[in-house]
Amino acid sequence: MNRQWREFFRSWSCTPEYRAALDEARSTITxxxxxxxxxxxxxxxxxxxxxxxxxxxxxxxDTLVLHWDYGRSFVxxxxxxxxxxxxxxxxxxxxxxxTSPLYAxxxxxxxxxxxxxxxxRLLPRLAQEGYDLAFVALRSEESVKRRHRxxxxxxxxxIEECWPLASWSWxxxxxxxxxxxxxxxxxxxxxxxxxxxxxxxxxxLFDPEFADVGNESVDNVLHWRWRHDPAARQE
Amino acid sequence: MQPFRLRCYLASPVALNHPxxxxxxxxxxxxxxxxxxxxxxxxxxxxxxxxxxxxxxxxYQHVLLETDGLTHASISWFHPHKLVTVGYxxxxxxxxxxxxxxxxxxxxxxxxxxxxxxxxxxxAEYVDFYGVGDLxxxxxxxxxxxxxGNDTRVGWGRVVRWELEPLAxxxxxxxxxxxxxxxxVRYFASWSEAVPLAWRPPYWAAENVDLCxxxxxxxxxxxxxxxxx
Numbered sequence: 001m002n003r004q005w006r007e008f009f010r011s012w013s014c015t016p017e018y019r020a021a022l023d024e025a026r027s028t029i030t031x032x033x034x035x036x037x038x039x040x041x042x043x044x045x046x047x048x049x050x051x052x053x054x055x056x057x058x059x060x061x062d063t064l065v066l067h068w069d070y071g072r073s074f075v076x077x078x079x080x081x082x083x084x085x086x087x088x089x090x091x092x093x094x095x096x097x098x099t100s101p102l103y104a105x106x107x108x109x110x111x112x113x114x115x116x117x118x119x120x121r122l123l124p125r126l127a128q129e130g131y132d133l134a135f136v137a138l139r140s141e142e143s144v145k146r147r148h149r150x151x152x153x154x155x156x157x158x159i160e161e162c163w164p165l166a167s168w169s170w171x172x173x174x175x176x177x178x179x180x181x182x183x184x185x186x187x188x189x190x191x192x193x194x195x196x197x198x199x200x201x202x203x204x205l206f207d208p209e210f211a212d213v214g215n216e217s218v219d220n221v222l223h224w225r226w227r228h229d230p231a232a233r234q235e
Numbered sequence: 236m237q238p239f240r241l242r243c244y245l246a247s248p249v250a251l252n253h254p255x256x257x258x259x260x261x262x263x264x265x266x267x268x269x270x271x272x273x274x275x276x277x278x279x280x281x282x283x284x285x286x287x288x289x290x291x292x293x294x295y296q297h298v299l300l301e302t303d304g305l306t307h308a309s310i311s312w313f314h315p316h317k318l319v320t321v322g323y324x325x326x327x328x329x330x331x332x333x334x335x336x337x338x339x340x341x342x343x344x345x346x347x348x349x350x351x352x353x354x355x356x357x358x359a360e361y362v363d364f365y366g367v368g369d370l371x372x373x374x375x376x377x378x379x380x381x382x383x384g385n386d387t388r389v390g391w392g393r394v395v396r397w398e399l400e401p402l403a404x405x406x407x408x409x410x411x412x413x414x415x416x417x418x419x420v421r422y423f424a425s426w427s428e429a430v431p432l433a434w435r436p437p438y439w440a441a442e443n444v445d446l447c448x449x450x451x452x453x454x455x456x457x458x459x460x461x462x463x464x
Contacts, residue, residue: 215353220251224432230431
């Protein structure tokens, strides 16, 4: 991130809008921790979940941080290593990584695995283990679908979800990262150069499920080194 | 065979689906257009045609020099090189469309569905390619070159004019110690970086992917033998 953007986000962190969003997130987390026995934080490695991990661990350092691994077809090894390194730098003590064997078996043809294996199998298992709350870094600003989900308080699995960043804007997100000097994936800076920080998102790479929103061309140009990654081949 | 620089001046940004274009890919496209005419557009897609089914002998066979299986053709070098993205929508237009039996056209899915597209484009003033080849034949083929890159049907990559300039030295494979195109590492004595990349046309075919030094990598070529692979 260049100096100009850093200064912009630092300035934004002084605004009353940012202070209000931060206070609201902190109090939501405090309340959720007080009313639930066994919460966990969903951590994708993206900017939003990075902030959420930081905010939750500041109040409950031993909280489980759950990472769903999409496999090397969609998250190349260097990116995966960076995700784990960032978790370490955030001070995560209790990291749990889950995945599906379908990613290795089907390579980039593995579609709807999240629905079948994460929501369909893992979340019920976590509920059985006693987890009663999931901190998820969902933001209304990200999409209409998410805005509706938050408004309707609709969870994807059997475990109650808490969205402390629901009302955060992209400026709030980057302001928190910059002012707290949090580690974030280097992919963001490359993408932001092309699409701007307001639209830079971390999604699975070369994923046919994102082709219809135009990610294919961006991935092919920005991440060409991984286009034919041998690790992405199916078994 | 003469080393050359091909400079194409652009009237609109070039849409990319890869960080660069390949000169031998562009030439192969122009050759196929000449040989097949309109039939070129009805070829099966996604599957490379076996060489036996293709035109094996034609006058454009040696437009570009080939040494030891490597075609002397660089990738594109855009000036200036600044990438941007553009989002646009592809929608069915009913103007001039024959009246359907049901008088309804499905735009949510199927053949006429609407698409949100996002392309990476280079708003360059001109693009340079380097190669070694038969300039007379190349000029003949370049007469058909109207656009470069992807999605040319909507106007991206319009070529307004091109210049073919003979050069004293060959800059198509390696120039000043730097790879000018993807080249399999087996051709090198040393290389600074290796990435799996397609290195010969068609560049979309998985069978043409090999471990290559990408353009820009510092390399030292082994001595190449004359003749095809």
